[in-house]
Amino acid sequence: MEQHQPCSNSTIAEADRKLEQIKLAIDQYKQMKGALIPILHEVQDVYGFLPEPVLQVVSAELDLPMSEIYGVASFYHFFSLTPKGEHVIHVCMGTACYIKGAQGILDRLSTELKVPVQGTTEDNKFTLEATRCLGACGLAPVLTIGEKVHGRLTPNAVPKMLKEYN
Template sequence: MQKTIDIVENKANFDELASYIEAQDASQGVLMQTLHKAQELFGYLPIEVQKFISEKTGIPMAEIYGVATFYTQFSLEPKGKHTVGVCMGTACYVKNAQLVLDKLASELKIPVGATTEDGLFTLEATRCLGCCGLAPVMMVGETVYGKVDPKDIPDIIKSYRE
């Protein structure tokens, strides 16, 4: 479900993005930089922001959408206050990361890639987090949880709700 963004309510962000675009030289790579700046300002890349970038840069919408959906660091949906990522790299996967991910989805009542209705959590399956010795690993924001047992999930989530 793609949410729309209120252009009037976000006028300051659109003005800042316009200034940023105007200050860029029209060199190759300007789209990536602009998408990063837009996501920093808005928290995600809704269609209204993509159209704005297209109008200001002359880059076709298809190209903007293609880049925004190709790279995993970009999001077309707003993220929750806490991003919960479960490493699905080989070491974590063989140590039952799927069970951790399934328990999180059940506990949060959302599928992978979704955000809870209260806007508190976004659940993601990630690639290797570089903590293979702690497998299975999950992160909540910047906090790493190692050797996660699915039975620990309710208490971990509860600590972020309080």
Template sequence: MNENCCCCGNADEDERMENVSKIIEKFRDVKGGLIPVLHDVQQLYGYLPEEALRVISDELDIPMTEIYGVASFYHFFSLEPKGKHIIRVCLGTACYVKGGQTILNRLSQELEVEVGKTTLDGKFTLEATRCLGACGLSPVMTIDDKVYARVTLDDVRRILDEYTKMEG
């Protein structure tokens, strides 16, 4: 084993925080640069961790309240870690009428997770969305980039099993 190797995980964290500083530098003089900074930091971590937000606040001299305001206003930012797979269930009018809410409830029950949260094992994040643009195929859900059309309650377990089997 390499004696110079840090196995505690802090080396990765230090490297990511250095990258946060580089991201901030890249957008420091850009008007409205906070959003691109938050976007790139979320790309780096998969969400917006508080430690990174504090660095952004300090280095850009922006109050944390303003940063949280921006991060919580835009739906594409997340203040919590996301699961390996993101499940989105459409609750737009067509999907809702055809049972989208029932599908969402079943997924929540099967995964034992609240909507908007991530399973304890970190495999799935369950989200409700307003429209996935496939109204003629309702009810619709996606897992990552895969679209599932005309989903029934009987389909839910089978679909989840596809991802459980992939994990081994």
């Protein structure tokens, strides 16, 4: 049977601080038309994703049904309903990158990281995502890890590239 560690006072204090930050954002935007999107941005900035319990607070505070909140959150690609890894890898699947072998790179990353596309590694170190054009066609095939651009890649370059982030 799995044993759970009790929450420490500092963990509880941190959770309270985060929730208080969200409530301040709600108060700041509440009267604005279209308040939901900036509030969801604040939630994601604070938590790294949109946790359901926090969305329930947003729902209650804005008097919006959860279905509307999920509709907005799932419509915009920059919102995530699941936690992301420490390093988010975006593999460009635009035409130039695809033609120059992006699928092989994506497959190799999936194999090396042992995750499906749109998945996060067990250690929460990496999240692997396929994306549309990254605007670096001259470097095709290209991917980003955080803000760093990696271009002119081959599948065999993937293991060495990943070691930079371990």
